[in-house]
Amino acid sequence: MKKVLINFAHPAKSRSKVNKALLKAVTGLEGVTVNDLYANYPDFMIDIEREKQLCEAHDIIIFQHPFYWYSSPAIVKEWMDLVLEHGWAYGSNGKALTGKVILQALSTGGDGSSYQADGYNQFTLKELTSPLQATAKLCGLIWLPPFAVTGVHRGLGTEKTNEYALDYKQTITALRDSLINLEEAKQLERLNTNLNQLIQEH
Numbered sequence: 001m002k003k004v005l006i007n008f009a010h011p012a013k014s015r016s017k018v019n020k021a022l023l024k025a026v027t028g029l030e031g032v033t034v035n036d037l038y039a040n041y042p043d044f045m046i047d048i049e050r051e052k053q054l055c056e057a058h059d060i061i062i063f064q065h066p067f068y069w070y071s072s073p074a075i076v077k078e079w080m081d082l083v084l085e086h087g088w089a090y091g092s093n094g095k096a097l098t099g100k101v102i103l104q105a106l107s108t109g110g111d112g113s114s115y116q117a118d119g120y121n122q123f124t125l126k127e128l129t130s131p132l133q134a135t136a137k138l139c140g141l142i143w144l145p146p147f148a149v150t151g152v153h154r155g156l157g158t159e160k161t162n163e164y165a166l167d168y169k170q171t172i173t174a175l176r177d178s179l180i181n182l183e184e185a186k187q188l189e190r191l192n193t194n195l196n197q198l199i200q201e202h
């Protein structure tokens with residue numbers, strides 16, 4: 001069983017609907033650690049050694065957050081800037097992350113259809129999350145496309161939110177239990193495009 005680290009980043013968790021529901025669905029699962037970045041570092045004073053140890057102790061690293069300005073809430077960038085040190089994450093002696101899996105789980109206000117070349121957001125989510133893809137390559141990580149909840153601005157409603165939360169739980173447990181073909185997953189636009197096809201029970 002693989003160990004999953006969820007680096008959760010929401011600056012206003014008490015007002016969150018989607019991310020809070022998703023997080024609830026995976027909290028307490030065996031092999032899954034939730035690391036709430038804003039709760040742990042309200043002053044942005046990230047404990048670099050603690051974060052490195054957490055990464056080293058897990059096989060799959062997930063950044064879960066709402067999509068903010070086509071990116072993430074600021075603490076995720078701060079985390080990247082501070083934790084991914086030369087000689088640890090990258091460089092000729094920086095092999096700490098090699099072979100681990102990394103992905104984003106994100107929610108967008110915009111509809112799914114707005115994230116395409118002729119949509120008002122112009123670019124796909126896969127394109128917009130390419131900075132993490134490039135970072136992953138430099139650090140020897142295996143990058144997967146984002147698990148995405150879209151169309152939040154229109155109001156998802158309880159039923160749809162619960163559906164996404166169940167999908168998220170299924171995805172996290174499948175990653176933990178190595179039930180996802182990573183090569184196939186890499187080709188997808190979003191990890192949760194067709195979960196039943198992606199997850200191979202055996």
Ligand SMILES: Cc1cc2nc3c(=O)[nH]c(=O)nc-3n(C[C@H](O)[C@H](O)[C@H](O)COP(=O)(O)O)c2cc1C
Nearest residue numbers: 016017018019066067068069070107108109110152
């Ligand atoms: C500062 C800020 C920036 C945002 N930027 C985007 C964006 O670039 N694209 C988008 O689709 N939604 C954007 N949104 C909407 C959020 O993604 C949306 O409110 C969030 O996913 C809802 O999740 P929650 O219920 O967990 O808060 C933004 C919201 C805020 C507050």
